[in-house]
Amino acid sequence: MNALDEAEKRARLEEIAPERLAELDAEDEGEDHPLPDLPNVEDYDEVRMRCAPNPNGPWHLGHARMPAVIGTYKERYDGWMLVRFDDTDPETKRPDLDAYDGILDDIDYLGFKPDEVVKASDRMETYYEHARELIGLGGAYTCSCSGEAFSELKNDGEACPHREKNPGVVRDEFEAMIDGEYESGEMVLRVKTDIEHKNPALRDFVAFRMVDTPHPREEAAAYRCWPMLDFQSGIDDHLLGITHIIRGIDLQDSAKRQQFVYDYFGWEYPEVVHWGHVQVDAYDVQMSTSTIKAKIEAGELDGWDDPRAPTLKSVRRRGIRGQAIVDAMVELGTSTSDVDLAMSSIYANNRDLIDEETPRAFLVRNGFAPRSEGAEAAYAATEVPIAGGPETAHPPVHPNHEERGERDIPVGDAVLVETADLPDEGERVWLKGYGPVRYDGDGFAYTDDDIDAVREEGVDVIHWVPAAGSVPVRLRRTDGDVYGYAEPGYADYDPDDLTQFVRVGFARYDRADEDETVAYYAHQ
RNA sequence: GCUCUGGUGGUGUAGUCCGGCCAAUCAUCUUGCCCUCUCACGGCAAGGACCAGGGUUCGAAUCCCUGCCGGAGCACCA
Numbered sequence: 354m355n356a357l358d359e360a361e362k363r364a365r366l367e368e369i370a371p372e373r374l375a376e377l378d379a380e381d382e383g384e385d386h387p388l389p390d391l392p393n394v395e396d397y398d399e400v401r402m403r404c405a406p407n408p409n410g411p412w413h414l415g416h417a418r419m420p421a422v423i424g425t426y427k428e429r430y431d432g433w434m435l436v437r438f439d440d441t442d443p444e445t446k447r448p449d450l451d452a453y454d455g456i457l458d459d460i461d462y463l464g465f466k467p468d469e470v471v472k473a474s475d476r477m478e479t480y481y482e483h484a485r486e487l488i489g490l491g492g493a494y495t496c497s498c499s500g501e502a503f504s505e506l507k508n509d510g511e512a513c514p515h516r517e518k519n520p521g522v523v524r525d526e527f528e529a530m531i532d533g534e535y536e537s538g539e540m541v542l543r544v545k546t547d548i549e550h551k552n553p554a555l556r557d558f559v560a561f562r563m564v565d566t567p568h569p570r571e572e573a574a575a576y577r578c579w580p581m582l583d584f585q586s587g588i589d590d591h592l593l594g595i596t597h598i599i600r601g602i603d604l605q606d607s608a609k610r611q612q613f614v615y616d617y618f619g620w621e622y623p624e625v626v627h628w629g630h631v632q633v634d635a636y637d638v639q640m641s642t643s644t645i646k647a648k649i650e651a652g653e654l655d656g657w658d659d660p661r662a663p664t665l666k667s668v669r670r671r672g673i674r675g676q677a678i679v680d681a682m683v684e685l686g687t688s689t690s691d692v693d694l695a696m697s698s699i700y701a702n703n704r705d706l707i708d709e710e711t712p713r714a715f716l717v718r719n720g721f722a723p724r725s726e727g728a729e730a731a732y733a734a735t736e737v738p739i740a741g742g743p744e745t746a747h748p749p750v751h752p753n754h755e756e757r758g759e760r761d762i763p764v765g766d767a768v769l770v771e772t773a774d775l776p777d778e779g780e781r782v783w784l785k786g787y788g789p790v791r792y793d794g795d796g797f798a799y800t801d802d803d804i805d806a807v808r809e810e811g812v813d814v815i816h817w818v819p820a821a822g823s824v825p826v827r828l829r830r831t832d833g834d835v836y837g838y839a840e841p842g843y844a845d846y847d848p849d850d851l852t853q854f855v856r857v858g859f860a861r862y863d864r865a866d867e868d869e870t871v872a873y874y875a876h877q
Numbered sequence: 878g879c880u881c882u883g884g885u886g887g888u889g890u891a892g893u894c895c896g897g898c899c900a901a902u903c904a905u906c907u908u909g910c911c912c913u914c915u916c917a918c919g920g921c922a923a924g925g926a927c928c929a930g931g932g933u934u935c936g937a938a939u940c941c942c943u944g945c946c947g948g949a950g951c952a953c954c955a
Contacts, residue, residue: 387890387904407955445954500953508879508951541953552880554951562953582955605881606950629883629948684889684904691948695888698905708917753918785914807914814914856916877917 387683391426392624397596400432404460404467405439405586405600408452410642411657412459412665414678414694415631421682422628423599424465435593436460436467439586440474441579443568448474450569459665463675471593473585474573480580481531483588483618484542484561488527492617493560494518495526496543507556510549516557530561533577537565544584546613554606555613560584587611591620599626602689628687635696635831636663637725660829660873661725668699671873672851672861677703700876707851707859712750714760714843715785715816716826716854717769720836732835733772736820739764739790742799748786762786762840767820768797769838774815783807783814785855816855828860830874843870851875 394400402423406416427434436457440448453472460467487493496503496515506513527542529535542561550556559581567574580588586607590598598608608625615622633640638648640663648654648662658666668678680702685692718732747759764787776782778794781802789806790797806812823838839854846852846862853859858877864870 405955409955439955442954445952496953503953504951538953550880552951553878554880556951559953564953579953581953586955602882602949603955604950609881627882627949634888681889681905686890688883688890689948690883693888695905698889701905704917711917713916748914752913752916783914785916788914804914812914814916816916853917858916 386429387686388422388425388429389687391430391597391626394430399596400426400430401435401594401596402426402432402599403435403437403590403593403595405437406456407442407446408438408440408448408456409446410449410452410646411455413640413642413645414633414663414665414668415640416456417459417463417665417675417678418628418631418682418685419599420460420463420465421679422687424460424463425679425683426597426599427465433468434465435595436470437589437593438470438472438474439582440472440568440570440573441582441585442564443573443579444564444566447566448569462665462669463679469593471589472570473580473589474568474570474576476585476589477573477576477580479592480561480585480588481578484527484580484584485524487544487560487614487617488520488523488542490617491520491545492614493523493527493542493544495523495530495540497540499538503557507548508553510556512548512557515543516545516548527561530563530578533563535563535577537563539563544610544613546610552606552609555609558583558610560614583607583610584614587614590623591615591618595623597624597626599628599687602627602629626687627689629689629691631685631692631694633663633694633696637661638663660831670861670863671875672707672849672859673699673703673875674706677706696876703875704859708853709751709753711851711853711859712757712760713748713752713855714852715748715762715818715840716828716837716843716857717771717816717818717823718828718835718837718857719769719771721833722836723833725832730833730835732837734769734838735772735775736767736769737775737792738767738796740766740796740798742788742790746784746787760786760840760842762842763819763822765819765821768817769820769823770815770817774813776813781806781812783812784817785814787817825869826872827869828854828857828872828874829863835874836869839870839872 404419404423423434426432438453494515496513498513503513526540530540540563541559543557544560546555546557548556561578561580563577564579568576605627612622638645638661645662649656654662657664658670660667660671677699681694681699685694717734719734721730721732744764746762746764749755749759750757776792778792781789781791781800783789789800789802791800807814818838818840822841824843826837826839828835848862848864850862851859859875860872861875862872
């Protein structure tokens with residue numbers, strides 16, 4: 354009934370309330386977006402956002418959320434995306450020189466292109482300029498209290514003696530900080546907020562401190578006086594025209610702290626969205642840069658792309674599309690509560706993306722080297738002589754796409770099958786893509802049964818490879834390495850090619866070593 | 878201790894602002910069936926949730942109160 358006069362209703366609405374019609378259309382479009390609307394988008398000419406990673410190491414899976422969500426919003430609002438490396442801690446979170454390009458590479462893998470890339474460590478003079486200005490406005494003071502001493506005063510809501518220091522002295526001491534005349538811990542510049550603020554986290558926070566360790570980037574190695582995140586990031590967000598900040602709840606109080614700086618300068622604070630922490634299931638290794646780094650150094654992981662590492666390099670090597678990760682991250686939304694990301698949803702997304710285009714191949718498993726706790730699997734292959742049938746098998750490249758042709762697998766005198774698939778003596782089995790055989794205890798004899806044997810008589814269909822000419826494969830899984838033999842055609846694959854090993858799962862061809870070919874397992 | 882912030886199936890999410898159309902959406906997941914040269918894809922079906930207790934109301938996932946549980950900040954880390 355209602356559907357019948359939908360068009361009529363629209364026409365009528367157009368007449369009496371065109372603005373309402375536009376609203377309806379906007380609502381309809383909104384249904385396609387898993388992510389909630391960004392706040393107050395209409396107040397800005399352009400939605401400008403930033404990813405602000407600390408380049409202190411390669412990215413783990415959780416890091417993907419930042420570009421995934423921000424990049425998706427960028428596409429949705431036709432906005433602008435900055436990648437800004439917040440590398441202002443040369444010591445505790447010391448930047449890793451390879452991480453700058455590594456992160457950009459990961460963002461590219463996820464399918465996004467930043468409109469601009471900057472490094473905070475290139476912008477030091479800008480931060481100094483603004484600090485000078487802030488001092489001029491009476492909004493900051495140099496302080497030589499020890500951390501503990503200040504903390505104690507602060508917790509009691511009491512100002513330290515340096516707070517009312519003569520502005521000229523503050524100016525001189527700050528210049529001395531810039532000139533590196535203090536050592537680490539001797540002097541900081543604090544933002545004057547409200548020392549009695551009911552939230553102790555907001556009271557007179559540190560804007561600059563001394564760091565003795567030189568920055569690893571040559572261009573920034575001479576600086577000793579470094580801004581803290583709250584100051585640097587706050588200044589940059591304004592200067593770079595950021596309209597929407599999207600970041601984790603750990604920075605919840607940051608906006609409130611930075612608001613004080615913005616107030617001194619008379620700036621408007623951007624819109625902010627905070628999200629909770631992400632945990633990913635399916636990994637034994639904790640998702641943290643330092644933990645992964647430690648495990649690699651201890652030899653427990655082979656590297657950042659070890660299949661057991663919850664890193665982007667790892668899933669990438671397994672042949673999982675960046676898009677699958679992005680989709681999963683976007684589905685998580687931007688809730689402030691902590692969320693668990695199920696790898697199965699990444700796998701489901703990936704399967705959606707690759708199944709149609711991925712060719713099939715046989716892999717007969719024979720051996721397993723577990724590399725994680727509780728992993729168990731027993732795979733064994735049996736060689737069985739075969740006689741009486743055609744010389745070659747022709748299974749399709751893809752069961753849903755006849756037009757892609759057939760694989761040609763020579764059978765030879767014997768085949769390998771997984772021992773668990775071996776039928777009882779006297780029973781038949783259907784070698785997939787080849788035909789029916791009867792097992793006589795020693796070998797397979799081709800029978801003349803047609804496919805009805807499978808359809809109506811319940812003969813099992815199993816995968817197999819020829820005993821001669823098959824490709825020894827090591828299939829690297831998150832729980833260990835599976836050994837086996839792939840059909841001869843697998844020798845023609847190139848690195849990055851995907852295949853679906855029938856009844857085993859999707860895998861990415863990695864390389865051909867001298868004695869074996871290495872593939873990485875993605876998922877079933 | 879102080880200050881924020883959150884709690885819908887196994888997981889994620891919609892609904893919460895403006896109480897009824899919610900015996901709660903969608904996806905993933907699990908199970909069963911169908912399709913198929915046993916995978917994957919596809920189709921069908923089933924399973925599974927409003928943190929607890931009070932209150933307001935004709936009516937509460939939605940509003941109020943209390944409790945419980947969780948996360949974050951109070952760094953010269955980001």
